[in-house]
Amino acid sequence: MVGPFVPAVLVAAFVAQLSSGAAMLQRVKADTSVSVEKVRPGEPITLSVQVTPDRKIRVFAPGSKDYTPVFIAIGPNRDFSFGKPKYPIPSRESVPGTKKKVLLYKDKFTLAQTITIDPKAARGRMLRITGTLHYQACDDRSVFAQSAMPVSWTVEIQ
Amino acid sequence: MKLKPIVASTLAIAVATLPVAFASGRQAATITLTGTARKEAKRPYPNYSVRARLVADGSIAASVPLDGTAGFSIPNLQPSSYLLELINQDAKVVCTEGPIAFAKNTDRISINCGRDRSQVLLLLAAAGAAGITAGIVTAGDASPSR
Secondary structure (H helix, E strand, C coil): CECCHHHHHHHHHHHHHHHCCCCCCCCEEEEEEECCCEECCCCEEEEEEEEEECCCCEEECCCCCCCCCCEEEECCCCCEEEEEEECCCCEEEEECCEEEEEEEECCCEEEEEEEEECCCCCCCEEEEEEEEEEECEECCCCECCCEEEEEEEEEEEC | CCECHHHHHHHHHHHHHHHHHHHHHCCCCCEEEEEECCCCCCCCHHHCEEEEEECCCCCEEEEEECCCCCEEEEEEECCEEEEEEEECCCCCEEEEEEEEEECCCEEEEECCCCCCHHHHHHHHHHHHHHHHHHHHHHHHHHHHHC
């Protein structure tokens, strides 16, 4: 015979296990935005992520050989197609452990990804687009392991 | 509310296995590599750094400076094969360790350029013995000509 509290205890234990996963240490902050909040099927919109590195943190940019450059990964979706991503111009700087200059973002920067809503997409609903911001960062002493954080945007298809 | 033991057992198993199912859909756990480069680095140790190079694509996964006791700790790495490189203050690779496949947190890594001191001593001893033998042989060969 089992008391009424046992299932509750088991569920609580389950929730505790789920929440015990160590969160990945983040060294940047990311704010998402969309060019327009309401869009019609067939129209393009731009998804943006403004990345703000923490103090003394720099982020590897595309073209930085040997390191993982920052990028946004968005899974395929029938409701839209992808355009080309846009990256700001990085600066070339020294990195700990090498004398070569590497392409880096040291200040706040914005990544932009254009998508075009499928002409046959159903109207009158909210479309939530989820993705992941991948990046590798360094400071003046260390190069940190690659990190990732979830990002999302919501637009209304009208 | 009363539950039969079998129902309770089933519930317990389900609850226990659910996190595994959830975890499989999440990002794999990261690992931390900890060790020392005392055998190869010279003081001041913080002038040196240890770099983990991903064998799969040659990219630099991370690099950290040595601490005051020549120790290092590289956190948040994905389980994979890494080549550990010891870098001096001139950004030159002093020596490498590996590649080693790391599947879980690993400590007591000792960067010693792949040289085991006992093996080196054994090699020196063997070389010394061979040299003596060669000397004897040479002396033997040389005597008749004199």
